[in-house]
Amino acid sequence: MxxxxxxxxxxxxxxxxxxxxxxxxxxxxxxxxxxxxxxxxxxxxxxxxxxxxxxxxxxxxxxxxxxxxxxxxxxxxxxxxxxxxxxxxxxxxxxxxxxxxxxxxxxxxxxxxxxxNKANKYLISSLVGKGLRIQEIRYLVEQVAESNANVLVLGESGTGKEVVARAIHEVSNRSKGPFVPVNCGAIPAELLESELFGHEKGAFTGAFSARKGRFELAEGGTLFLDEIGDMPMPMQVKLLRVLQERTFERVGGTKSLQADVRIIAATHRHLEDMIIAGTFREDLFYRLNVFPIEKPALRDRQEDIPLLLQELLSRLEVEHKATLRFTQRALESLMQHSWPGNIRELSNLLERLLILHSNKIIDINELPVKYRYLDEQGEMVEHIQYNPEEEALLERDALSGMFGDTPILSDESDEESQGFLGNLPAEGMNLKNKLVEFEMEMIRQAIDSQDGVVSHAAELLSMRRTTLVEKMKKYGLNKEG
Structure with a gap:
């Protein structure tokens, strides 16, 4: 670029x-x-x-x-x-x-x-980022906003699909009207019809008075149907009728009401696969999919992570009355993460760091282990998720072939122990991984030999205690081995 x-x-x-x-x-x-x-x-x-x-x-x-x-x-x-x-x-x-x-x-x-104009100003502040993917989304939002076309926002959970929906509403000519969100997966199937269309008094047990539904509440504005893929099939039929005729009736009512509402739907599901499986109506899909916008996963727009960090921090700082700063190494490490939880995961990480390290500068060692992709010198490291119990067994199997039965810190003579690493296999080896295993075994033996006293083990290994503690955290080791 x-x-x-x-x-x-x-x-x-x-x-x-x-x-x-x-x-x-x-x-x-x-x-x-x-x-x-x-x-x-x-x-x-x-x-x-x-x-x-x-x-x-x-x-x-x-x-x-x-x-x-x-x-x-x-x-x-x-x-x-x-x-x-x-x-x-x-x-x-x-x-x-x-x-x-x-x-x-x-x-x-x-x-x-x-x-x-207003659209430029709002989009740049709400859809944060400078990468090509987010620039494309801002362009699509601006193009579709002034029409009344139905929009389908696609993307994984946590990518910010509702942010896109709100942006469409705010820069459209419906911005003075209400923006009404509905999570179709969070409302029980038997209550969803009443929630969307409202009900008349006495329509069912517990309906002690008439009540407006979300369609009426969104009159003149935008109705956002989140997780549309979780909508039950019977409700899909009724929604399709509203989209076709632009009219509806309350539950238990006979009067037709006009639906002057812009529909924006969103889902993390693959609706085409659901159509094949018979769990989503094809005709409803084409009614909703007039103008699709796909919100990319955070792993596909990693160049935006520094900007997103700053934007999320500006919101969380008020709540926690604290702030954070990140070193360049910490930022580069975060940009290597795959972010399966997307922006929601990033926000949760920031909140955790604000609680643990308020008003501090975050470096590699302050990040949780799963977010460490660089070492203290800023070099890429092999990223392994460590489970201490499982890794102990795997480690012993791996070390049995590498070290044999000879302890590294043994009292044997140099002549007896000089070949503990064995010969280079004919097919070669991953030297970086072997060195990591070697370091882990030395640390483990040093701690065992000093009865779990970390400071004594650090002296034995000629390193500072704080350095040894960080390496133990990195490798998932503890005093008990």
Whole structure:
């Protein structure tokens, strides 16, 4: 993917430069610190994505006037005679959503085919990311929003399908109407009809008064049918009728009510397979699948993880009254994870870290073991999920062929123990894995020989106690072996 132009940092104090360089590096934007006298030369050589100007001497107006095609962002101070290329002001401390919105405006400023409208502003803040997949989704949402076409949002659990649905609603002409979500899998089948269409008084036992359903509550707005794949077959027939005729009746009622509602459905299931299995109606599928949007799994958009981390943190910080910072190694390690729980898993991890390490900098060793894909030097490591009990048996089997019956820390002479590693097999071996097994066995024997006293074992292995503790955590070892 072609890299975006750099951001020029002009007329900054040392502190402002350091703050901006840190933030821009974190969000993946390239930057260049430029002296104000050399700005013209740099602009002529390469048009920047933006110029962030500290405006210490209140001379932004004159500078911006000299470069009408360059978008400017002021960092501080009042701006007189604001020009059309003055995109906005960035306040300190920097807020992620403000920065990304301003950079998006700078990008659209240089592309006259795009207008800075409500849709652009909302989509960039709600559908977070800069990868091609999320950019495509923002484009699809913007295109379908102004129509009344039914939308089917597909994607694994935890990918944020409701976020897409809300984005469609917010940038459509129905945004002033209600957004009403219904989880079709969370409502018992016998209650789902009443929940969707409402009921009249006395329609069934317990119906002591008339009640509006979700279709009526969503009048003039959007009805979001989440987990549509869990809807029972009898209800699928009734929903199909509403989609075809745009009318419905309450349970126990005879009066037809109009359904001026935009339908957005979502599912993590493969509806085509359910059609073949006879558990989902084909005609309903084609009614819902007018405009499909697939939300990618987090493992397919790992370049967005730093931005998502910052966005989720900004929401969780308020609740926990604490914050976190991540080292580059920790970020790179998280970007190697497959994220089976998607964004929901990422959010849960952040909440856990906020509880355990509030207001701290998170490095590799602060991450749970399952998220460690790099070692302390930032090198990739073999990622193994350790179960101490199962691994103990597997380890002994593996070590029996590698070490024989000779203990590594034995009292035998060098002559007797020099061949404990054996010969190199003719078919070769994975040296990295063997070294890991070798290290594990040495640690285990050192701890056993010192009766479980970790500090003594560390001295025996000529390493710091904290280093040994981290290696024990990494390999799933404990004092009892």
């Amino acid at each position: 072609q890299q975006r132009p750099p951001i020029y940092l002009v007329d900054m104090t040392a502190q402002q430069t350091e703050i901006l360089q840190t933030v821009l590096h974190f969000v993946g934007e390239s930057y260049l610190t430029v002296n104000i006298d050399d700005l013209s030369t740099h602009v002529n050589q390469s048009l920047p994505l933006a110029v962030i100007f500290s405006n210490q001497d209140n001379n932004l107006s004159a500078i911006a006037n000299d470069f009408p095609k360059v978008p400017f962002i002021s960092l501080s101070g009042e701006v007189d005679n604001i020009h059309s290329n003055h995109i906005g002001m960035l306040n300190l401390p920097i807020v992620y959503s403000e920065l990304t919105q301003l950079l998006h405006y700078c990008q659209t400023f240089q592309n006259p085919q795009h207008q800075l």
